[in-house]
Amino acid sequence: MEPDDEAFLADFRDLARIGATAGGGVERQAGSAADLEQRAWFADWLVHRGFSVHYDQVGNQYGLLEITPGRPWVLTGSHLDSQPLAGRFDGAYGVLASAHAADRLRREWAAGASSSALNLAVVNWFNEEGSRFKPSMMGSSALVGNLLLDVALETADSQGHTVREVLEPAGMLGDPVLDSPGLGVCERGGIASYAEIHIEQGRRLEKTGTEVGIVEGTWAAHKFEILVKGAQSHTGATVMADRRDALLGAAMLITRTRELADGAAAPLHASVSELYVEPNSPVTVAREVRMHFDFRSEQQAIVDAGVAELWAYAAEVETRTGVQIIQVAEHRWDRRDYARAGLDLAEECATSLGLSSARLLTLAGHDSTNMSQYVPTVMLFVPSREGISHNEAEDTGDIDAVQGVRMLTAVLRRLADDALG
Amino acid sequence: MEPDDEAFLADFRDLARIGATAGGGVERQAGSAADLEQRAWFADWLVHRGFSVHYDQVGNQYGLLEITPGRPWVLTGSHLDSQPLAGRFDGAYGVLASAHAADRLRREWAAGASSSALNLAVVNWFNEEGSRFKPSMMGSSALVGNLLLDVALETADSQGHTVREVLEPAGMLGDPVLDSPGLGVCERGGIASYAEIHIEQGRRLEKTGTEVGIVEGTWAAHKFEILVKGAQSHTGATVMADRRDALLGAAMLITRTRELADGAAAPLHASVSELYVEPNSPVTVAREVRMHFDFRSEQQAIVDAGVAELWAYAAEVETRTGVQIIQVAEHRWDRRDYARAGLDLAEECATSLGLSSARLLTLAGHDSTNMSQYVPTVMLFVPSREGISHNEAEDTGDIDAVQGVRMLTAVLRRLADDALG
Numbered sequence: 001m002e003p004d005d006e007a008f009l010a011d012f013r014d015l016a017r018i019g020a021t022a023g024g025g026v027e028r029q030a031g032s033a034a035d036l037e038q039r040a041w042f043a044d045w046l047v048h049r050g051f052s053v054h055y056d057q058v059g060n061q062y063g064l065l066e067i068t069p070g071r072p073w074v075l076t077g078s079h080l081d082s083q084p085l086a087g088r089f090d091g092a093y094g095v096l097a098s099a100h101a102a103d104r105l106r107r108e109w110a111a112g113a114s115s116s117a118l119n120l121a122v123v124n125w126f127n128e129e130g131s132r133f134k135p136s137m138m139g140s141s142a143l144v145g146n147l148l149l150d151v152a153l154e155t156a157d158s159q160g161h162t163v164r165e166v167l168e169p170a171g172m173l174g175d176p177v178l179d180s181p182g183l184g185v186c187e188r189g190g191i192a193s194y195a196e197i198h199i200e201q202g203r204r205l206e207k208t209g210t211e212v213g214i215v216e217g218t219w220a221a222h223k224f225e226i227l228v229k230g231a232q233s234h235t236g237a238t239v240m241a242d243r244r245d246a247l248l249g250a251a252m253l254i255t256r257t258r259e260l261a262d263g264a265a266a267p268l269h270a271s272v273s274e275l276y277v278e279p280n281s282p283v284t285v286a287r288e289v290r291m292h293f294d295f296r297s298e299q300q301a302i303v304d305a306g307v308a309e310l311w312a313y314a315a316e317v318e319t320r321t322g323v324q325i326i327q328v329a330e331h332r333w334d335r336r337d338y339a340r341a342g343l344d345l346a347e348e349c350a351t352s353l354g355l356s357s358a359r360l361l362t363l364a365g366h367d368s369t370n371m372s373q374y375v376p377t378v379m380l381f382v383p384s385r386e387g388i389s390h391n392e393a394e395d396t397g398d399i400d401a402v403q404g405v406r407m408l409t410a411v412l413r414r415l416a417d418d419a420l421g
Numbered sequence: 422m423e424p425d426d427e428a429f430l431a432d433f434r435d436l437a438r439i440g441a442t443a444g445g446g447v448e449r450q451a452g453s454a455a456d457l458e459q460r461a462w463f464a465d466w467l468v469h470r471g472f473s474v475h476y477d478q479v480g481n482q483y484g485l486l487e488i489t490p491g492r493p494w495v496l497t498g499s500h501l502d503s504q505p506l507a508g509r510f511d512g513a514y515g516v517l518a519s520a521h522a523a524d525r526l527r528r529e530w531a532a533g534a535s536s537s538a539l540n541l542a543v544v545n546w547f548n549e550e551g552s553r554f555k556p557s558m559m560g561s562s563a564l565v566g567n568l569l570l571d572v573a574l575e576t577a578d579s580q581g582h583t584v585r586e587v588l589e590p591a592g593m594l595g596d597p598v599l600d601s602p603g604l605g606v607c608e609r610g611g612i613a614s615y616a617e618i619h620i621e622q623g624r625r626l627e628k629t630g631t632e633v634g635i636v637e638g639t640w641a642a643h644k645f646e647i648l649v650k651g652a653q654s655h656t657g658a659t660v661m662a663d664r665r666d667a668l669l670g671a672a673m674l675i676t677r678t679r680e681l682a683d684g685a686a687a688p689l690h691a692s693v694s695e696l697y698v699e700p701n702s703p704v705t706v707a708r709e710v711r712m713h714f715d716f717r718s719e720q721q722a723i724v725d726a727g728v729a730e731l732w733a734y735a736a737e738v739e740t741r742t743g744v745q746i747i748q749v750a751e752h753r754w755d756r757r758d759y760a761r762a763g764l765d766l767a768e769e770c771a772t773s774l775g776l777s778s779a780r781l782l783t784l785a786g787h788d789s790t791n792m793s794q795y796v797p798t799v800m801l802f803v804p805s806r807e808g809i810s811h812n813e814a815e816d817t818g819d820i821d822a823v824q825g826v827r828m829l830t831a832v833l834r835r836l837a838d839d840a841l842g
Contacts, residue, residue, distance in 0.1 A: 084700035085653060085708075131702035201658035221657065223703065232506060234810035235692045235715040236642065236785040237622035240682050242808070247693060251675035258669050261661050271656045272668060274703045275696070279505035281552035282644065282695045282713040284811040287506075292703040294656040364657040364704075387663070389655035390705040 005402035008100045012401070015041065015080075015096060016088040025392025026088050030081040030127035030138075031059075031157075031166035038080050039172065042095070042124060049103050051122065055174040058142040058152050059126035059167040062177045063099065064188075065106055067116045067416075072192035073178050074415040075375075076102065076408065077123030079139070079367060083131050087394020089199045091128055093382075093401065097197050098122045101409040105416065116416040118192055121178065125367045126167070132157045134292075135223070135331040140367035144374045145182035158276075181374065193342075193378070193415045194371040197408045199396050200381040201364050201389035211400065212357040212407050213381030214346045217337040218369045219269075219361060220300040222307055224330035225292050226253070226314075230323045232279065232287040244322035247277055247286040252321070256313045257293065260306045268306050269296040269363065290328070298361060300335050336369060341420055342378040349410035355403055364389075376420040378411050380404065426823035429521045433822070436462065436501075436517060437509040446813025447509050451502040451548035451559075452480075452578075452587035459501050460593065463516070463545060470524050472543065476595035479563040479573050480547035480588040483598045484520065485609075486527055488537045488837075493613035494599050495836040496796075497523065497829070498544030500560070500788060504552050508815020510620045512549055514803075514822065518618050519543045522830040526837065537837040539613055542599065546788045547588070553578045555713075556644070556752040561788035565795045566603035579697075602795065614763075614799070614836045615792040618829045620817050621802040622785050622810035632821065633778040633828050634802030635767045638758040639790045640690075640782060641721040643728055645751035646713050647674070647735075651744045653700065653708040665743035668698055668707040673742070677734045678714065681727045689727050690717040690784065711749070719782060721756050757790060762841055763799040770831035776824055785810075797841040799832050801825065 001009075018041060019026045019034030028034040039061055043053045051063030064073075078094025099122050108114055130136025133155045141147035153164040153173075167173045176183045179190035200206075205213050230246030254272045261270040274292040293310070297303045314325045343359060350357035360381070362369075368379040382404035385395040422430075439462060440447045440455030449455040460482055464474045472484030485494075499515025520543050529535055551557025554576045562568035574585040574594075588594050597604045600611035621627075626634050651667030675693045682691040695713040714731070718724045735746045764780060771778035781802070783790075789800040803825035806816040 083653075083702055083705045086705075129702075130704060131700070134703060136704060201655050202660075219657070232504075232812040234622050234785055235694050236640070236690060236717045237783075237810050238690070238808070239623075239688070240679075240690060243692075245679075245692065245694075247696065248675060248679050251672035251693075254669060254672035255676055258661075258666070267660070269657060269659070269661060271664075271666060271706060272672075273656050273666075273698075273705055273707050274701050275668065275698055276701075277694075277696055279552070280695050280697075281504055281550075281811075282555060283551060283557060283715060284504050284507075284694055285692060286694050287812075294704060296657050362658075364655055387659070389658050390702075391653040391708075 001402065004104060008402055008405050009398055012096055015092055021085055021392055023085065023392035025086050025394065026082050027084055027086060028080065028082040029084060029132040030129060031132065031163065035081050036170050039124065042080065045099065050106065054177045055172045056177045056183050057149055057173060057175065058139050058183065059172045060139040060143065061124040063122040065102060065120040067109060067119050070189065071118050072190050073119045073121045074193050074412060075121045075123055075178065075191050076195045076412055077125060078196050078198060079125040079128030081127055081129050083129050083390045085392055086390055087392060089394055089396050090389065093199055093396065094197045095124045097405045097408050100405050101412050104409050105413060117418045118416050120412065120416055128367055133163055137365055137367055137370055140370040143180045143182045144370045146370060149183065191375050192418065193376045193420045194368060195378040195408060195411050195415060196366060196368040197380040197382065197404050198366060200384045201387060202384065203387035204360055205381060205383040206385065208358065210358045211355040211403055212350050213360050214343050214357055215338055215362050215379035215381060216343055216359045217335060217361045218333065218365060219296045219298050219363045220303045220333065220335040221296045221365055222303050222332040223292065223294050225290065225328050227326050227328050228289040228323050230285065230287050233285045235283045235285055238285065243285050245285045246289040246323055249317050249321045249323035249325065250275060250289040250291050252317045253310065253314060257310060260309055264302055264306060266299055266302045267297060268302050270294065270306055296363060298335065333365065333369060336372055338372050338379055339376040339420065342376050345414055345419055346378050346380060346411055349407060349414065353406055353410055355407060380407060422823065425525060429823055429826050430819055433517055436513055442506055442813055444506065444813035446507050446815065447503050448505055448507060449501065449503040450505060450553040451550060452553065452584065456502050457591050460545065463501065466520065471527065475598045476593045477598045477604050478570055478594060478596065479560050479604065480593045481560040481564065482545040484543040486523060486541040488530060488540050491610065492539050493611050494540045494542045495614050495833060496542045496544055496599065496612050497616045497833055498546060499617050499619060500546040500549030502548055502550050504550050504811045506813055507811055508813060510815055510817050511810065514620055514817065515618045516545045518826045518829050521826050522833050525830050526834060538839045539837050541833065541837055549788055554584055558786055558788055558791055561791040564601045564603050565791045567791060570604065612796050613839065614797045614841045615789060616799040616829060616832050616836060617787060617789040618801040618803065618825050619787060621805045622808060623805065624808035625781055626802060626804040627806065629779065631779045632776040632824055633771050634781050635764055635778055636759055636783050636800035636802060637764055637780045638756060638782050639786060640717045640719050640784045641724045641754065641756040642717045642786055643724050643753040644713065644715050646711065646749050648747050648749050649710040649744050651706065651708050654706045656704045656706055659706065664706050666706045667710040667744055670738050670742045670744035670746065671696060671710040671712055673738045674731065674735060678731060681730055685723055685727060687720055687723045688718060689723050691727055717784060719756065754786065754790060757793055759793050759800055760797040760841065763797050766835055766840055767799050767801060767832055770828060770835065774827055774831055776828060801828060
């Protein structure tokens with residue numbers, strides 16, 4: 001391993017201490033104390049290497065390397081925020097890999113070994129995970145114009161605290177950093193291309209012994225929130241026929257969601273993982289349940305068919321249980337493909353580094369899913385041990401991790417040469 | 422209506438202002454600010470009428486009328502604590518009716534119109550509802566020895582606050598007030614009999630136009646808490662076959678619970694109304710669900726059969742979903758009958774007052790369910806409009822309410838004469 005590789009692993013270990021959990025993972029939900037701590041750590045890291053640090057209006061954190069004033073920017077990054085009781089790699093690996101890759105190029109260019117046609121910026125997107133504040137991919141959605149800034153800032157967590165309330169006192173709400181459709185323009189100019197690296201969160205690379213994944217598309221996703229409205233009554237005294245049990249209605253929808261996934265014509269990932277019960281008392285039938293559904297498939301039509309079947313069943317649940325079922329929010333993205341030129345570029349980089357690569361789809365959404373709508377985008381994966389994700393046991397081997405940083409460095413070098421221009 | 426009736430209704434309206442909700446109900450969960458406020462209000466009411474106010478070691482609140490020092494006590498009461506978003510009558514009606522009935526007898530005896538062989542005490546049991554602190558009927562369970570005092574005091578709510586922590590600073594933890602198996606003895610002596618009045622929480626009295634219900638028995642109940650253990654993973658990326666979804670396992674148990682109730686050989690009330698999900702994030706499959714089951718029937722065998730079928734199904738759920746299902750707590754009572762002599766006595770009182778009465782069973786548990794194990798107990802019901810219970814819309818008409826107080830007064834007069842001695 002080279003000194004640069006060792007430096008990356010040492011920094012990654014440092015970062016993983018912030019919000020560390022007893023189970024070997026991290027808990028650093030968006031805007032939490034641990035998230036603010038790691039943002040300060042990251043700002044410090046960037047400043048010490050000559051990056052200038054900025055925040056845009058939705059709290060995305062940037063480290064800028066202005067090489068050729070007036071030219072567009074190559075942007076690279078991921079997110080530091082995590083799920084509750086999460087792994088160390090999801091998002092954080094990509095942010096640190098981006099920073100190390102950019103710093104390597106900075107040193108290369110400073111040494112005169114090569115030059116750059118464009119400027120280079122590293123980004124730590126705000127709230128990719130969406131566990132505390134919905135929707136997920138908030139920072140990149142606001143930047144590309146998929147989410148209104150005011151809606152993002154006024155989003156409240158389950159305790160009623162808004163995004164604005166956590167970011168403003170931390171000094172993490174600023175002005176546009178780079179031009180974008182969602183956050184407006186500034187003097188620095190726009191984004192030419194975007195690159196992100198992430199752990200796979202699946203088993204395909206590991207199973208096939210492939211070192212780098214080149215993402216050619218994102219699964220379609222449809223997420224929505226449903227309110228099941230029943231009526232409070234006594235669990236002991238109320239006769240069964242008189243009940244309108246919101247939790248029963250919710251449970252029927254959850255079991256059907258799994259049946260729909262199991263019976264779909266092509267792979268459909270469908271689940272409910274968040275649910276609030278009112279009044280949530282042991283002896284009072286629930287008057288209301290709010291629940292979040294997540295449907296995903298490679299094919300948009302499979303997602304649509306699954307959701308349609310769920311609503312048909314919801315009508316049946318209403319009739320059978322006397323509850324009322326209404327949708328209160330939704331968030332969706334269609335199947336999206338990454339720019340073909342970026343796939344070819346990444347493949348050439350892998351070959352030149354002697355790394356095996358394969359094209360694959362991402363089942364999870366990423367900030368790159370948003371960016372790919374807006375600019376040519378390269379999305380890379382490194383292997384995940386057993387595909388474990390959103391879990392403290394999530395892991396990626398050291399060799400895979402450092403190879404990923406080298407791969408991203410090579411891709412950024414080409415992007416900074418305006419290879420996708 | 423007589424002045425005493427008007428006074429009762431005026432006091433009831435006063436009491437209903439404490440913790441009043443916008444929907445016309447109250448929210449006064451055990452140990453909450455509203456509960457402490459109504460306890461202070463009630464202590465004041467008692468003291469102004471010559472009762473001495475005391476608290477035992479589990480926070481039960483007593484108003485004592487010592488008539489014949491050294492003689493046993495007739496105890497009467499119910500509970501002021503409520504469910505979240507509850508009605509005004511559940512429990513509170515019975516406490517205030519008991520206090521008014523006792524005060525009428527006090528005045529009677531002071532005027533020399535009659536005399537009493539025994540002493541008289543009013544009680545406001547701590548935490549009958551069990552919504553904040555489990556189990557329900559906590560204060561009476563501790564008194565009769567069905568629940569260890571230390572277990573009761575160390576019970577924590579979902580925020581981690583214990584019963585001791587809320588009652589001690591309020592000065593509501595004292596010494597034994599009357600002798601009991603669970604809380605020990607004192608100088609005042611023991612309890613001869615117990616009487617309680619409550620709204621029916623069912624429709625039988627209303628349907629048949631009956632003015633007073635005389636409770637001959639309590640349905641059997643079995644409540645238990647289950648932990649469903651799965652594994653955290655990504656709702657988008659994790660293939661369905663790899664998931665161990667705790668919320669799916671929980672939902673299957675909820676739907677089956679309803680099927681068991683619908684298919685039971687005799688009426689079985691079975692439900693889940695309280696459920697906590699971890700981590701409860703929109704994009705992370707639940708690793709753990711804690712849920713509370715409530716099974717009740719007139720026949721113990723029907724409850725037992727339902728619970729056994731649920732566990733058989735739980736084993737199937739474990740196999741099908743990969744979760745683990747374990748019981749972590751339980752609370753149960755068998756079908757219990759009230760003393761026959763008390764039923765006859767109550768019937769005679771109703772007849773003498775010209776009130777129609779009927780014997781019936783209570784589906785809900787009451788503090789009298791505990792007391793009936795220990796001393797001769799009379800349990801009375803007044804009609805509930807549409808049987809609505811644990812709901813802000815809960816209601817009992819004024820006439821029914823004041824007739825109930827007269828009925829309870831008549832019963833207490835007989836009990837104070839040691840009619841069940």
